[in-house]
Amino acid sequence: MNRKIPPDAFDYYVSLGVERSYQEVAKRYGVSKAAVVNLAKRESWQQRIAQMEAKVREQSEKKAMESMAAVRERHLAASRIVLGKGLEALRNMSLESAMEAVKAIDLAMKQERLILGEPSERTELTVEDIRQRYERWTREDGNQETD
Numbered sequence: 001m002n003r004k005i006p007p008d009a010f011d012y013y014v015s016l017g018v019e020r021s022y023q024e025v026a027k028r029y030g031v032s033k034a035a036v037v038n039l040a041k042r043e044s045w046q047q048r049i050a051q052m053e054a055k056v057r058e059q060s061e062k063k064a065m066e067s068m069a070a071v072r073e074r075h076l077a078a079s080r081i082v083l084g085k086g087l088e089a090l091r092n093m094s095l096e097s098a099m100e101a102v103k104a105i106d107l108a109m110k111q112e113r114l115i116l117g118e119p120s121e122r123t124e125l126t127v128e129d130i131r132q133r134y135e136r137w138t139r140e141d142g143n144q145e146t147d
Contacts, residue, residue: 005029005039013045014052076115083108 006029013025022036029036040046086104093101 005031005035009036009039010043010045010048013040014049020049072115076112079108079111079115083112 005025009025009029012028013020013022016024022040023033026033026036082104086101086108089101090098090105
């Protein structure tokens with residue numbers, strides 16, 4: 001077990017992936033685990049691995065963001081095409097036959113707002129809405145108790 005550990009030992013260590021261990025490196029090169037540990041400390045294997053993993057994560061996140069941006073742009077472009085076609089059809093139709101165009105325009109506008117991160121539907125409640133709901137619930141609860 002007195003053989004020198006070759007320069008490519010770190011590369012082998014990296015290649016082990018989830019099975020990565022100093023013991024595996026020692027077994028591969030026929031040296032003691034302590035020798036591998038000492039080399040790893042001298043050459044900062046753990047810090048190098050951490051840097052590599054950080055770079056990989058950064059690249060993956062960048063690619064994911066670029067991909068999401070491309071999808072968003074494609075969807076937005078498609079939505080705008082549908083909106084344009086719907087408006088064009090609406091201009092050329094009589095009021096009675098324009099419902100399909102109106103539906104296409106409505107759908108395209110909702111999609112466009114959704115893609116841009118805006119609400120596509122009204123979801124807020126006014127104070128009056130809440131008061132009416134409360135009164136209805138209390139009336140319903142009161143009716144159930146008298147039955």
